[in-house]
Amino acid sequence: xxASATTADLAEVSxxxxxxxxxxxxxxxxxxxQVAQIAGRTNTELSPGRFTDEWRDRYLPALxxxxxxxxxxxxxxxxxxxxxxxxxxxxxxxxxFDETARRDLVxxxxxxxxxxxxxxxxxxxxxxxxxxxxxxxxxxxxxHLLKDAGLPFDxxxxxxxxxxxxxxxxxxxxxxxxxxIRPEQxxxxxxxxxxxxxxxxxxxxxxxxxxxxxxxxNRTADRAADTTCDLAASSLTxxxxxxxx
Amino acid sequence: xxASATTADLAEVSxxxxxxxxxxxxxxxxxxxQVAQIAGRTNTELSPGRFTDEWRDRYLPALxxxxxxxxxxxxxxxxxxxxxxxxxxxxxxxxxFDETARRDLVxxxxxxxxxxxxxxxxxxxxxxxxxxxxxxxxxxxxxHLLKDAGLPFDxxxxxxxxxxxxxxxxxxxxxxxxxxIRPEQxxxxxxxxxxxxxxxxxxxxxxxxxxxxxxxxNRTADRAADTTCDLAASSLTxxxxxxxx
Numbered sequence: 001x002x003a004s005a006t007t008a009d010l011a012e013v014s015x016x017x018x019x020x021x022x023x024x025x026x027x028x029x030x031x032x033x034q035v036a037q038i039a040g041r042t043n044t045e046l047s048p049g050r051f052t053d054e055w056r057d058r059y060l061p062a063l064x065x066x067x068x069x070x071x072x073x074x075x076x077x078x079x080x081x082x083x084x085x086x087x088x089x090x091x092x093x094x095x096x097f098d099e100t101a102r103r104d105l106v107x108x109x110x111x112x113x114x115x116x117x118x119x120x121x122x123x124x125x126x127x128x129x130x131x132x133x134x135x136x137x138x139x140x141x142x143x144h145l146l147k148d149a150g151l152p153f154d155x156x157x158x159x160x161x162x163x164x165x166x167x168x169x170x171x172x173x174x175x176x177x178x179x180x181i182r183p184e185q186x187x188x189x190x191x192x193x194x195x196x197x198x199x200x201x202x203x204x205x206x207x208x209x210x211x212x213x214x215x216x217x218n219r220t221a222d223r224a225a226d227t228t229c230d231l232a233a234s235s236l237t238x239x240x241x242x243x244x245x
Numbered sequence: 246x247x248a249s250a251t252t253a254d255l256a257e258v259s260x261x262x263x264x265x266x267x268x269x270x271x272x273x274x275x276x277x278x279q280v281a282q283i284a285g286r287t288n289t290e291l292s293p294g295r296f297t298d299e300w301r302d303r304y305l306p307a308l309x310x311x312x313x314x315x316x317x318x319x320x321x322x323x324x325x326x327x328x329x330x331x332x333x334x335x336x337x338x339x340x341x342f343d344e345t346a347r348r349d350l351v352x353x354x355x356x357x358x359x360x361x362x363x364x365x366x367x368x369x370x371x372x373x374x375x376x377x378x379x380x381x382x383x384x385x386x387x388x389h390l391l392k393d394a395g396l397p398f399d400x401x402x403x404x405x406x407x408x409x410x411x412x413x414x415x416x417x418x419x420x421x422x423x424x425x426i427r428p429e430q431x432x433x434x435x436x437x438x439x440x441x442x443x444x445x446x447x448x449x450x451x452x453x454x455x456x457x458x459x460x461x462x463n464r465t466a467d468r469a470a471d472t473t474c475d476l477a478a479s480s481l482t483x484x485x486x487x488x489x490x
Contacts (some may be wrong), residue, residue, distance in 0.1 A: 077425075098406035130388060143375060144399040152397050155388040160423065161406050180322075180385035180404065 001052055010230065010243070012185055013205055015049045016125050017134035017157070017175060018236075019166075019190035020142065020212045024133075025112035025149060028052055034108035044096040049216055051087070058083035060194070063136065063165040073163045075138035080106045110144040111138075114151055115211065121236025122151060124245040134175050134188065136165045155179075167198025176204070189239065195213045200228065207231040255475065255488070257430055258450055261370050261421060262379035262402070263481075264411075264435035265387065269378075270357035270394060273297055279353035289341040293300045294461055296332070303328035305439070308381065308410040318408045320383035321377045325351045341343050354382075355389040359396055360456065366481025368395055369490040379433065381410045402426075412443025421449070432475075434484065438467045441474050452476040452484055 028049070036048040062079040065071040074082075084105055088094045093097050097105070125131050133153045134141055138160045146153060160166045162174035176183045188199035191211040199206050206229040214221045224232035233239035266272050273294070281293040307324040310316040319327075329350055333339045342350070356401050378398045380387055383405045391398060404410045407419035422426045433444035436456040444451050451474040457464045469477035478484035 037336045100456070126392075130392060138425075139400065139402075139423040143377070143424060147371075147375060153383065154392045156400050157384075178384040179388060180383075 010187065010205055013187045014130060015176075015179055015181055015186045016129045016131045017172075017186050017188045017199075017204070018122070018131060018153075019137040019147070019192070019195055020133055020137060021112075023189065023191040023195075023209055024118050024151065024236075025114050025145070026214070027056070027109070027112050028214065028216050030112040031055070031108045035105065035113070036099050038104050038108075039096075041101065042096040044093050046091060047094065051091070053216065053219065054085055054090075055080075055083055058086070067165050067168045068125055075141070075160055076109070076136055076139055077106055077141060080109055081153075110141050111148055112145060114149045115236075117235035117237045118151060121238075121240045122153070124237065124240035125243070126152075126154065128243070128245045130179070132157050132175070132179070134166075134172075135159070136171075164239070167194050169198065169199075169202040172199050172202035172204050189236070191222060193222045196227050196229050205230045207233060207240065209236065210234045255432065255450055258432045259375060259419075260424055260426055260431045261374045261376045261434045262417075262431050262444075262449070263367070263376060263398075264433070264437070264440055265378055265380040265382060265390065266357075267435065267456055268436040268440075268454055269363050269396065269481075270359050270390070271459070272301070272354070272357050273459065273461050275357040276300070276353045278351065279356070283346050283349050283353075284341075286346065287341040289338050291336060291338065296336070298461065298464065299335075300325075300328055300332055303331070312410050312413045320386070320405055321354070321381055322351055322383055322386060325354055355386050356393055357390060359394045360481075362480035362482045363396060366483075366485045367398070369482065369485035370488070371397075371399065373488070373490045375424070377402050377420070377424070379411075379417075380404070382418075412439050412446075414443065414447040417444050417447035417449050435483070436467060437473045441472050445473065450475045452478060454481065454484065455479045 018024055032052045035051050039046055062083060066073060084102060088097050122131060131141055131153055132155045134157050136159045139158045142156045142158050149177040157175045159171055162170060164170040173183060176186050183203035187205045187207055189207045189209050190196050191209050191214060196206045196208055208224040208227045208229040210224055212221050231242060231244060263269055277293040277297045280296050284291055307328060311318060319402045329347060333342050376398055377400045378387055379402050384403045387401045387403050404416055404421045407415060409415040418428060426447035432450045432452055434452045434454050435441050435478050436454050436459060441453055442450045453469040453472045453474040455469055457466050475486060478487060
């Protein structure tokens with residue numbers, strides 16, 4: 001681990017930017033459950049956890065295709081749909097999932113359960129800081145998801161606003177600009193090394209939040225030990241405590 | 246008044262869009278108080294209420310200049326600053342207000358007291374609807390203002406995101422698009438005829454919220470009686486009640 005900052009180094013931070021998928025909410029458990037339910041309507045046999053993992057595997061390559069200009073801008077809902085159609089074909093179960101089922105599956109990403117520490121940690125952090133969601137989810141997705149999850153933020157900042165996905169530098173810089181602060185005044189909190197790396201390159205301060213269960217029992221989640229960051233914590237409540245909230 | 250809709254007509258509404266300045270917060274009282282305080286630092290004699298009125302008088306023409314393309318895009322903070330510099334010159338008191346004082350005056354618009362019914366009405370509406378702020382204020386301004394005022398929204402939608410000010414149709418349509426709904430599914434709640442007119446032209450549903458004290462004791466606020474709208478109410482709590490919340 002390279003978590004080297006003292007909280008004194010972070011004194012100029014005024015805004016906490018919290019990543020959502022994996023960092024604030026447990027996408028794998030929630031999506032797997034909804035996959036199982038929707039597949040159950042037609043008695044389609046598939047492993048919901050594995051299916052969800054393979055769906056998510058298509059996430060970073062899809063972002064990269066948009067960020068590189070290989071593909072035009074689309075919202076995360078559209079990327080989820082394209083990956084889903086592709087995956088159902090790969091599983092050779094496309095006929096079992098009609099338009100309604102496919103839409104419902106895409107909307108599964110709008111209903112995700114928060115990790116148990118997030119509501120408390122968020123409330124503590126908001127007492128001292130402006131706390132925003134900074135996510136690759138679209139505006140509609142984020143609004144639905146965070147309302148449903150009961151997680152109140154001071155503002156939702158979506159990649160859809162500036163049409164560039166994290167970890168592209170523009171995504172972090174645009175967020176700071178919209179809040180009229182310098183990048184150094186924003187602390188990015190995320191559970192993924194690629195997100196922390198992108199934020200650091202854009203000159204944000206960084207806090208790695210470990211979510212060892214994020215990828216389920218058969219895969220290893222990203223670890224603070226492998227990530228260069230200013231702070232590391234194992235819960236949002238712990239991070240709030242470290243920051244004096 | 247032309248408030249002709251029954252609530253049944255509004256059954257497809259899923260999102261309430263609340264205007265902020267004048268509709269949710271009492272800009273005139275709050276800004277006047279801060280003008281008085283900042284002018285008091287240098288014993289500058291001016292009428293805070295009149296000064297605030299004349300500052301606000303420059304608001305709609307400034308928006309129109311941007312919307313028409315006569316002026317390039319700038320945030321509301323920048324427009325407030327330009328109008329302030331102009332007004333201080335017109336009052337011949339420019340020398341009394343240094344850079345710090347001018348910045349503080351612009352930031353006065355980030356600290357405005359809500360009308361007393363808003364917190365309760367907002368909480369009621371959010372139980373059934375997605376409730377967003379839809380304002381010409383910039384993202385930073387809205388985030389500061391609504392956090393300071395203790396008003397939690399499901400999402401803050403600022404003209405800064407799409408760089409078009411209300412009442413231009415693009416401002417309303419872009420808000421609906423970002424939330425992945427049709428314009429008819431959004432109910433614009435505002436205290437100004439020009440805002441209601443813009444929303445209606447963009448095919449949103451409209452609710453006029455009367456704020457008879459908005460412009461102070463010497464001016465007449467816009468009235469529902471002169472406005473074509475689907476609903477009219479005299480408080481956000483009353484509107485929530487009419488909508489069954």
